[in-house]
Amino acid sequence: MPLNACELEIDLFCRGMRVPDEVPLDGARGISRTRAGLGSGLEVVIPGGSWVKERIWVNVPVEESFAHESPYVLEGSPLDGYRVRDDRNSVRYPIEIPPEPAWYAKSTTRGIPMNRIGVLQGTYLGVYINMVCTFWNYSPSLNCRFCTTGNNVGEHEVVDKAVADVVEVARAARDESGVTFVHLNAGFQGSRGVQFAEPYIAALKEQVGVLVGAQLAPQKDFSHYDRLIALGVDHLSFCLEFVDPEWFAKICPGKERVLGQQIFFDSIEHCAKRMPKGAVSGEIIAGVEPIEATLKGIDWIADHGAFPTVCIFRPTIGSAMENWPSPAFDQMRPVMEHVYQACRRNWIPIGAAPNIEVSIVVNPDDTAMLVPRTPGFYVYEAYRRTARALAQPLFSRRMRPRPRRDSGANGENPPAQGGRTAGGSATNV
Numbered sequence: 001m002p003l004n005a006c007e008l009e010i011d012l013f014c015r016g017m018r019v020p021d022e023v024p025l026d027g028a029r030g031i032s033r034t035r036a037g038l039g040s041g042l043e044v045v046i047p048g049g050s051w052v053k054e055r056i057w058v059n060v061p062v063e064e065s066f067a068h069e070s071p072y073v074l075e076g077s078p079l080d081g082y083r084v085r086d087d088r089n090s091v092r093y094p095i096e097i098p099p100e101p102a103w104y105a106k107s108t109t110r111g112i113p114m115n116r117i118g119v120l121q122g123t124y125l126g127v128y129i130n131m132v133c134t135f136w137n138y139s140p141s142l143n144c145r146f147c148t149t150g151n152n153v154g155e156h157e158v159v160d161k162a163v164a165d166v167v168e169v170a171r172a173a174r175d176e177s178g179v180t181f182v183h184l185n186a187g188f189q190g191s192r193g194v195q196f197a198e199p200y201i202a203a204l205k206e207q208v209g210v211l212v213g214a215q216l217a218p219q220k221d222f223s224h225y226d227r228l229i230a231l232g233v234d235h236l237s238f239c240l241e242f243v244d245p246e247w248f249a250k251i252c253p254g255k256e257r258v259l260g261q262q263i264f265f266d267s268i269e270h271c272a273k274r275m276p277k278g279a280v281s282g283e284i285i286a287g288v289e290p291i292e293a294t295l296k297g298i299d300w301i302a303d304h305g306a307f308p309t310v311c312i313f314r315p316t317i318g319s320a321m322e323n324w325p326s327p328a329f330d331q332m333r334p335v336m337e338h339v340y341q342a343c344r345r346n347w348i349p350i351g352a353a354p355n356i357e358v359s360i361v362v363n364p365d366d367t368a369m370l371v372p373r374t375p376g377f378y379v380y381e382a383y384r385r386t387a388r389a390l391a392q393p394l395f396s397r398r399m400r401p402r403p404r405r406d407s408g409a410n411g412e413n414p415p416a417q418g419g420r421t422a423g424g425s426a427t428n429v
């Protein structure tokens with residue numbers, strides 16, 4: 001029995017895919033080692049084949065050792081199209097391999113290669129704005145054990161990203177790739193604080209006109225989040241990673257020792273109360289801690305008006321967990337089904353924002369393909385479509401460049417410490 005598009009997405013995350021040498025990948029997006037390493041695969045698009053979801057973006061693991069044992073094999077070419085063949089039953093799934101955008105080969109006016117500033121992960125632009133996550137600077141290192149950021153920044157990315165360069169790359173991504181969303185990620189920013197993201201957010205809102213998300217380590221003084229919201233940030237996400245306290249401490253020693261797990265819950269709660277439903281997300285990793293803890297985390301996040309983004313654990317090359325097994329499909333499918341049910345129960349308008357498809361996680365709205373077609377399903381799907389239609393004018397407004405305010409964003413590097421006066425409206429999507 002062939003899998004549906006979301007099931008195939010899950011299984012590809014779990015098993016990876018083999019890419020034979022003779023299959024040409026001319027023009028495909030290169031494999032990018034950035035951030036925590038989750039973008040280490042081949043970007044592909046699976047046609048949804050359903051009114052529920054038209055296209056599903058997946059960053060398929062191809063380099064890790066488990067991918068070399070995968071029953072999935074890529075076949076085809078740019079000329080006659082690509083397919084993923086499942087060697088267990090010879091089922092072939094048509095897929096697309098999105099081309100690398102022309103701006104990847106360009107440089108900013110300051111001479112920095114644009115793809116060392118930001119990369120596409122699905123349809124959005126991801127920019128790692130921190131120099132390097134501060135957990136990597138401790139001795140012994142306190143980095144999260146699944147992460148490879150400390151190996152990637154500097155090697156594959158520019159260490160210190162000027163606001164002017166980020167603006168220029170965001171403009172290119174918007175104009176040439178139709179990007180609507182820029183996601184700023186920082187790992188643990190140490191003494192720089194949440195406020196070091198302010199000049200980036202202000203400049204992107206004022207000079208580019210895109211939706212902007214920020215993923216920063218939480219900070220005790222929550223007024224900093226209010227300042228980001230006032231600057232116009234559209235989305236805030238918090239990497240809780242693991243729900244079971246013991247697993248949290250074991251896999252994320254820096255988060256445990258320096259921040260503590262509770263602050264992640266408190267930050268999500270604080271921001272979700274101040275932003276529209278679905279504008280905040282909590283990220284967790286499935287496939288390491290007991291599944292019951294993951295399900296509990298999904299429920300907690302959705303019950304607080306945020307949406308759960310669930311990464312399927314990937315034992316990335318170079319991480320301390322490189323030799324851990326990747327999760328099993330039979331365990332991950334119920335987790336993703338649970339994401340949908342939790343969002344439905346809490347009327348989270350998943351999938352409402354325009355053109356935001358994240359390739360490194362199973363998008364919450366992909367999971368609509370996993371659940372039984374009950375009357376409740378159709379009611380929620382009707383609600384989601386209505387919410388999406390009603391939100392379009394609002395998103396269009398928020399994607400217009402905002403008049404320049406006294407944000408302090410002047411195209412120069414952000415300050416190493418200390419904030420700047422945040423101006424602007426506190427309205428949000």
Ligand code: SF4
Nearest residue numbers: 133143144147149187
């Ligand atoms: S907080 Fe953890 S996952 Fe994030 S960049 Fe730092 S070490 Fe990596």
